[in-house]
Amino acid sequence: MLDRRRAPRTVLNETGSISVDEHRSLPCIVYDRSLDGVRIALPEAEIVPDRFVLSIDASREILICRAVWRKAEEIGATTDEPETGRAGRPSLRREPAPV
Template sequence: MLDRRNAPRTVLNETGSISIDEHRSLPCIVYDRSLGGVRVALPEAEIVPDRFVLSLDASNEILVCRSVWRKAEEIGAVTNEPEADRSARSRIRRGITSV
């Protein structure tokens, strides 16, 4: 089978939560992650909006996601990079090592 992924995936199988709106969130399992995407599973995947905020419990990361596919209880989504990671990489590229 042809693998169409742009970046390799890392298996995580970690807990997280998806914010449905400013008052509700749903627990989920983050199965795997790549540089620009995640695959999550949760029983109520059908109520998750196309754009959502994913919080990863183990790393305390918060990712803004956009759903690109859905299958039963799974969602595949593209992600942004956390702001802290983006600014750290930017400093490294410019040769700045201290904050």
């Protein structure tokens, strides 16, 4: 099978939520993540808009996403540019905002 991924993926299997609009969010599972994308699963994938906000519970990340592909209960999406770490390398995790 041909792997078309531009960057390696990190398996997460973390809980998260997708903001459908300003009043409603849907729980999901973030299966894996790369520097510029995510694969998520949720029962109501068909009602998620093409652009959405994804919150990953464990890392407290909030990502702006754009759906690239959909299957029955999965969505593959690109994310905004990742933040760059201290060493100039992209970081998969964003630091929490200072309080």
